[in-house]
Amino acid sequence: MKIAFKITKVINYIALLLLFLGPYGIAFTGGLQVLASLIFVILFPKNKFIYVYFGLVITFFLLWNGEFNWLFGIPIFLIVFLTYIIQTQKIQL
Secondary structure (H helix, E strand, C coil): CHHHHHHHHHHHHHHHHHHHHCHHHHHHHHHHHHHHHHHHHHHCCCCHHHHHHHHHHHHHHHHCCCCCCHHHHHHHHHHHHHHHHHHHCCCCC
């Protein structure tokens, strides 16, 4: 479990570094963060914040019409929110 949790953290760090690629980085970051969140939800199914994260991701994709407008503030929030969720989770063995 500790190794899988560390993998989740590493995926999240890589996703954050990809933000430096600009607009293309946001898409890669989003993909990696969804992967990290899927691993996280398997490891910590009782964490309520991860379900809020998934709800916000689904809401974003339902509202997004393919344009780069004010709605792109939501992915920035999701990046910070998932990082907060992962970094504040304590491993209980």
